[in-house]
Amino acid sequence: MAPSFRVGLVQMAMSTDPAANVERAVAGVRDAAKAGAQVVCLPELYRSPYFCQREDAALFDLAETVPGPSTEAFARAAKDSGVAVVVPIFEKRATGLYHNSAVVIDSTGELLGLYRKMHIPDDPAFYEKFYFTPGDLGFRAFDTKAGRIGTLICWDQWYPEGARLTALKGAAVLFYPTAIGWHPHEKEQHGTNQREAWRTIQRSHAIANGVYVAVVNRVGHETPPEGGPGLEFWGSSFVADPFGVVIAEAGQGEQVVVAEVDLARMEDVRRNWPFLRDRRIDAYSGIERRFLD
């Protein structure tokens, strides 16, 4: 493995036209590659607006298979630009069986594997339990030509267990393709604390595990066709180093962010703050219970 590699985050807004979204995401991958990225990640469900704002069975039509339109487009784009790509998709696995997934494609165009979102949220305007069956592939890491990476998706970001298990599989960086935003009526009172909590929990995964964390959010104010306040996606994509220091960060517009994953820095942090050495693996069995009452 090279002593370092560069990751690229494509922070973008989505239109209602899947083909246009694919085209713009391909352009983003190309831009990230030009800026030096070797592994590029798109936002969660990059191919459409965030349709989970409502429960509508017709929207399952947005799903695609693996292989399918996204993997075809990005196998080609990855090979053309010579970069690995993490492609989040709305996966149709079988009739009536859907996942919120991410495909990892290497810089050769080869499909390295699939991650299926393990933790599925369900909150007002984030009705994901209606659409997505929880993942059954567990937490995973993938060997790209550039380096070993892990991917999780959005709501997974609130769970230290997912980060830990992916890091224990040897990932040097955890990608979190994301679709998180403000309810407009909450933004003034709670917006700052919500985004700060989101940054904090993900920076903490970097610290606890001595890994890089790369978070890719969407941007834009998306309102559903039937009207309503919609969601203001807050962008703010970032990369944190293994000590939780934010080394690259986007604002709230469309933007490509590139940052270095430095394996020597990881080695240094883990030598000096050797958390992995002292885990009490004999005493964690309660983690697999719902509540210890």
Add this chain to the structure above:
Amino acid sequence: MAPSFRVGLVQMAMSTDPAANVERAVAGVRDAAKAGAQVVCLPELYRSPYFCQREDAALFDLAETVPGPSTEAFARAAKDSGVAVVVPIFEKRATGLYHNSAVVIDSTGELLGLYRKMHIPDDPAFYEKFYFTPGDLGFRAFDTKAGRIGTLICWDQWYPEGARLTALKGAAVLFYPTAIGWHPHEKEQHGTNQREAWRTIQRSHAIANGVYVAVVNRVGHETPPEGGPGLEFWGSSFVADPFGVVIAEAGQGEQVVVAEVDLARMEDVRRNWPFLRDRRIDAYSGIERRFLD
């Protein structure tokens, strides 16, 4: 359980005289009680300087039994002031068997139980593996008259597993008595990032679990009797609410901090960001392994 209760943190410096440290800690508990605290916590190993800066078998003389001088002094102080107290002690359990522990004493003076530090560090000037056998009581919560609390100790603060297990036992607040400081030669270059990582990981436990976190550090520049640069304990004790917002915070001098644990706020945060609902307890078994290679 009352709908809210107040916690007090006694941030203090330690002298080489154990009796004087006990006396000053008792005064701190009294001050915290006067300021409205109902559960008060002292810093880790409050009864002596941080002796783990060197390995010296003679220093086992600093240890005490349970019951012993600390529990006697604080059973009385707790009852006198009408507050529960978390008393971190250097515990002598048997000849040649020592722990880094915390006793929880209720406001009646009753000993509710003991926690023994589970994760033991060992780094230059923090030679704890020489002194302390890792805890064998697991992660615990205790019902004080004021509310249900958990306690962990210092190095435990870097482990999401310890926070999770204590929260799953129903604690409303996690106390972290602590002795963390800067190596003077590292302070200028790394000091800010070190303290920020420490704050971040502990705020993340509040967020991940929807609990309050109360961290009590010591202050003062302690140099060992044989000379050397010593350690500058950075104080900065704080309380974070269930969304990771710091609601009370000390500087770098001696100080008593009081903050409210509001169970209605916990309920509100956990309803709106229902992380406990969606844990994938079927998929966490790797947590109990050292590395997934």
